[in-house]
Amino acid sequence: xxxxxxxxxxxxxxxxxxxxxxxxxxxxxxxxxxxxxxxxxxxxxxxxxxxxxxxxxxxxxxxxxxxxxxxxxxxxxxxxxxxxxxxxxxxxxxxxxxxxxxxxxxxxxx
Amino acid sequence: xxxxxxxxxxxxxxxxxxxxxxxxxxxxxxxxxxxxxxxxxxxxxxxxxxxxxxxxxxxxxxxxxxxxxxxxxxxxxxxxxxxxxxxxxxxxxxxxxxxxxxxxxxxxxxx
Numbered sequence: 001x002x003x004x005x006x007x008x009x010x011x012x013x014x015x016x017x018x019x020x021x022x023x024x025x026x027x028x029x030x031x032x033x034x035x036x037x038x039x040x041x042x043x044x045x046x047x048x049x050x051x052x053x054x055x056x057x058x059x060x061x062x063x064x065x066x067x068x069x070x071x072x073x074x075x076x077x078x079x080x081x082x083x084x085x086x087x088x089x090x091x092x093x094x095x096x097x098x099x100x101x102x103x104x105x106x107x108x109x110x
Numbered sequence: 111x112x113x114x115x116x117x118x119x120x121x122x123x124x125x126x127x128x129x130x131x132x133x134x135x136x137x138x139x140x141x142x143x144x145x146x147x148x149x150x151x152x153x154x155x156x157x158x159x160x161x162x163x164x165x166x167x168x169x170x171x172x173x174x175x176x177x178x179x180x181x182x183x184x185x186x187x188x189x190x191x192x193x194x195x196x197x198x199x200x201x202x203x204x205x206x207x208x209x210x211x212x213x214x215x216x217x218x219x220x221x
Contacts, residue, residue, distance in 0.1 A: 004152070033208065042198060042213035043153075050206055058208065090152055097141055097202045099209055101152030
C-alpha cells in the first residue's frame, strides 16, 4: 500500500531529552512537511523539504531539527530546547499542491 | 502564518441537514483546498478549487470561492453521522510557498 507512515503512534519523553519522530513515504513525492497540532487548533508548519538534502524552516521551527538524506524519509527531532513539546505531530508529502498525511504521532512529555 | 480562518469553530446539526462552514484568508492564492480530520487521525484531502473557479462539486460536497472577498465556503448536503469530523481549509500561494492551514471547524452530526 502506498502512503505515509509515521511511527510511533504514541511517544513519551522525559523533560530534557531529545526524541526523534519517524516519517516514511513510498509515494515518490519530492516534498515533505512536518506540522504540529495542539488541541482544538489548526496545523502549524514546523519544517518542510522540497527536495533531498534541502529543507526550510516553517513558522515554529525553534526547538526542532530535521534531515532529508533520502527521498523516502523525513525524520523530525524534538530537542530539549522545545519548551512545550506535548502535541500531535503530523507528517505529509505533497504532490503538486495536494497533501497526503500520515496518521500522526502523539508526543507527551512526562 | 496561519492564513485561513474557519467559521464557525464548532457546528452541531441533525442527520439529514446541510452543514455550511466558511473560510477567510488574507493574501492572494493559487488555490484553496478543504481537508477532513477524524479525531486523532491524519487529514484527508476532500476538494480543491483554483483561484479562477467560483464553484466546484464533488458528491455531497459543494465548494465556492470568492476571491474578491477572500473567502470560501464548504457545503455538505444531507449530512450523515459519519461526517462528524473537523474540517480545515488550506491555501496555496504561487510558486513553492507551503500550504497554510486554518484552525478548522468541528462538525458534529447527531443521528
